[in-house]
Amino acid sequence: MKQIYLVRHCKAAGQAPDAPLTELGVQQAERLAQFFSDKTVDLILSSPFERAVRTIQPLADKMGLDITLDARLAERVLADRDLPDWYELLRKSFDDLDFCCPGGESSRAAMKRAVAVVEDVLCRECRCAVIVSHGNLLSLLLKYFDDRIGFAEWEALTNPDVYLLTFSPGQDGPVPRRIWTE
Template sequence: MTNLFFVRHAHSVYTPDELERPLSDKGLLDAKRVADCLKSKNIEVAISSPYKRAIQTIKGVADHFHLKIQIEPGLRERKLSKEPVSDFQTAIRKVWEDPEFCFEGGESNMVAQKRGIGAILKILRTYEGKNIVLGTHGNLMVLIMNYFDPQYDFAFWQSLQMPDIYQLTFSGESLAAVKRIWIS
C-alpha cells in the first residue's frame, strides 16, 4: 500500500505573486502543528507544489525525517483566471458546477484535475509502497480526490480547514481508503 498524506497549505499572507506568497504568522505556527501531526507516520518522501506556502507547510515534516522536498509542478494550485476575479466564491462555484468551464486564462476543473492526476499517478508509480507527504492546495487536492471518488466535491472543498491533512491509501493506482488526520 502507498500512503499519500495530502497537506493543504496553511494560512498565507496575500500577495499578487502566487508563487512566492509566504505563510502568515498563524500559518507558520500551524505548519509546526502539521509536522507534529505527521511525526509518527514514517514519511519517506516529501513532494510539494512549487508555491512557497505549500513548501513552507511541509518543511517541518521534511526536516523531521531528513528529507529533501522535491518540487512537482503538477501539484500547483489551479489557475482560476488570468486576472483576479471580483467574487471568488461565485467564480469557484461556477467552475465546480461546469467542469469544462474556464475563465479567460484559467483552467477548467477538468484541465486542472487532469494535470493533478498526472502528477499523482507518476508519484504512485515511482514511490509504490512508500509514505509520502504532499504539499498542495485545497482546490487541486479535492479535484484529485474527486477523480477517485465523486463524493469529494465543492461542498467538501468548502469544509476544508487551512491547513488540513488527508491520508489517501492506494493499492497500486486504486484508492483503497481516505482518512482525515488533521486535528483542528
C-alpha cells in the first residue's frame, strides 16, 4: 500500500511564483506540520513556487527531509494575460478539458503533467509521500481519479487543504479523500 497526500499551499500574498505566505499562511504551515507529525512521510515533492515550498518547509525541517522541487507541480496557467471573465472561463475548462484560453494550458494538459508526478511517485520505493501544489492543478489531479470532481470542488478548496490517495494492490485506483478539517 502507498499513500500520497495532496496538499494545497497555505494562504499567500498573491499569485506570482515568488509570492510569499501571509502571516496567517506561516501559522497555517506550522499547523500543517503538526497535522502530519504522526504520519511516516518519506518523500516530499513541491511546486517550485515560493508559497508551496514555504507551506511544506516546517514539515520537512521537522522530519529531516529534503523537498524535491518539481516544475510539473507549478500552477496551471489559464491564460497569458489577465482576463475579466477568468472565473467563467475556468468553469468552462472543467466542463471541457480541452478548452484552452490564449497562451494558457488546457485542463487535460495540466492534468496529464500532474498525473505524471503521481505515477513517478508510485514507481519509487517510498511508502508515504506529500505532494504540494496549487488549487487548480490539484483539483484537476483529483478529477483524474474521480470524475465527479469539478469546478464546485475547486471552489470549495481551502488554504491549506489536504487530500489522501491510497493505492492498494489489486485496487482499480484510489478514491480521493479530503482529510483536512480546519
